[in-house]
Amino acid sequence: MSPKKQERGSAPISAFAEGATVFLRPLERSDLNQRYLGWLNDPEITRYTEIGTFPSTAEDLENYYRAISGSRNDVMLAIVDKRSGEHVGNVKLGPIHWIHRSGTLGILIGEKEFWGKGVGLEATRLMVEYGFERLNLHRIDLGVFAEHEAAIHCYEKAGFKIEGRMREDLFQDGEYKDRLWMGLLRSEYEPLASELTAQKKAGKRQ
Numbered sequence: 001m002s003p004k005k006q007e008r009g010s011a012p013i014s015a016f017a018e019g020a021t022v023f024l025r026p027l028e029r030s031d032l033n034q035r036y037l038g039w040l041n042d043p044e045i046t047r048y049t050e051i052g053t054f055p056s057t058a059e060d061l062e063n064y065y066r067a068i069s070g071s072r073n074d075v076m077l078a079i080v081d082k083r084s085g086e087h088v089g090n091v092k093l094g095p096i097h098w099i100h101r102s103g104t105l106g107i108l109i110g111e112k113e114f115w116g117k118g119v120g121l122e123a124t125r126l127m128v129e130y131g132f133e134r135l136n137l138h139r140i141d142l143g144v145f146a147e148h149e150a151a152i153h154c155y156e157k158a159g160f161k162i163e164g165r166m167r168e169d170l171f172q173d174g175e176y177k178d179r180l181w182m183g184l185l186r187s188e189y190e191p192l193a194s195e196l197t198a199q200k201k202a203g204k205r206q
Contacts, residue, residue, distance in 0.1 A: 016077060017130055019122040024077040024091065024130075027068070031078055031087055032061050039089075039110030047172075048148045049108060073098075075130075079107075079123045081114065088114045091123045093131050093140070101138035103131055120151075124158045132186050139185050145170060146178035160184045 015023035037058060039045050046052030068076045074094030078087050089109040096103040105127060109120050131137045144151050146165060156162075160182040168176035 015080075017126040018082075019126050021082055021117075022079050022088070022119055022122050022126075023082055024123065024126050025080055027065065027076050027078045027090060029065065032058070032065055036087075036110065037061055039108065042110075045108070045110055045112070048145045048151065049106075051108070068092075072096075077127065079109070079119065081119075086111065088119060089123070091127045093127055093135075096135070096137070101136065103135070103137055103140055105131075105140050105142045116150075121154045121157055124154065128158060128184065128189060132189050137186065139183060141181065141183040143179050143181055145172075146180045152180065152182075155182050158184070159188055161188070 014025045016026060017024040037056060040051055040056035040061070043052055068074055071094070073096050074092060075096070076090055076092045076094075079089040079091055080086065081088050088111040089107065091108075092106045093103045105124065107120055107123060107127075109115055109123075128140055131140050140160075141163075142155065142160065143166075144155065146152075152162075161184065162180050163183045164181045166179040166181060169179040170177045
């Protein structure tokens with residue numbers, strides 16, 4: 001079903017979670033195309049991830065999709081631009097530790113034209129909302145390159161706090177770099193709920 005199809009006055013039919021400018025839906029096999037593969041093999045897109053360490057093939061992508069779609073400890077959702085219906089990236093929550101009620105967040109915006117437009121922030125907030133409100137998690141955390149200031153700022157706007165620095169934990173461009181570990185507790189998230197709801201309502205009025 002095309003993500004562009006939409007019931008009047010409602011979220012896109014295929015939407016799992018909806019924001020003002022993007023919605024999240026399950027990753028589908030039809031998403032496993034050359035454009036997606038291109039994201040994984042583009043050094044600029046994967047610069048601050050561990051995805052681009054080795055070349056990715058269509059078979060790698062298929063194997064990863066099968067592993068994720070069959071997992072109850074990882075949730076991968078496609079980020080879709082509401083206006084165009086275009087798949088622009090993915091956001092992942094996992095591994096999820098059900099005893100500790102915690103999960104690790106990761107995000108990739110593959111379409112460069114959507115960089116710097118708040119897509120990552122909105123997708124992060126939607127996934128955080130899902131983790132706390134629907135999965136009843138107590139804590140969500142993530143790791144980020146200490147030099148990646150734009151990402152750190154985005155996560156801080158979503159409510160995450162820097163909890164520690166892992167010195168020379170990442171290797172990139174021939175040198176070791178620091179990783180910051182950030183976390184958000186359920187109790188800290190609650191003030192964001194009203195803001196996100198207002199953002200959704202504003203999007204529906206447009």
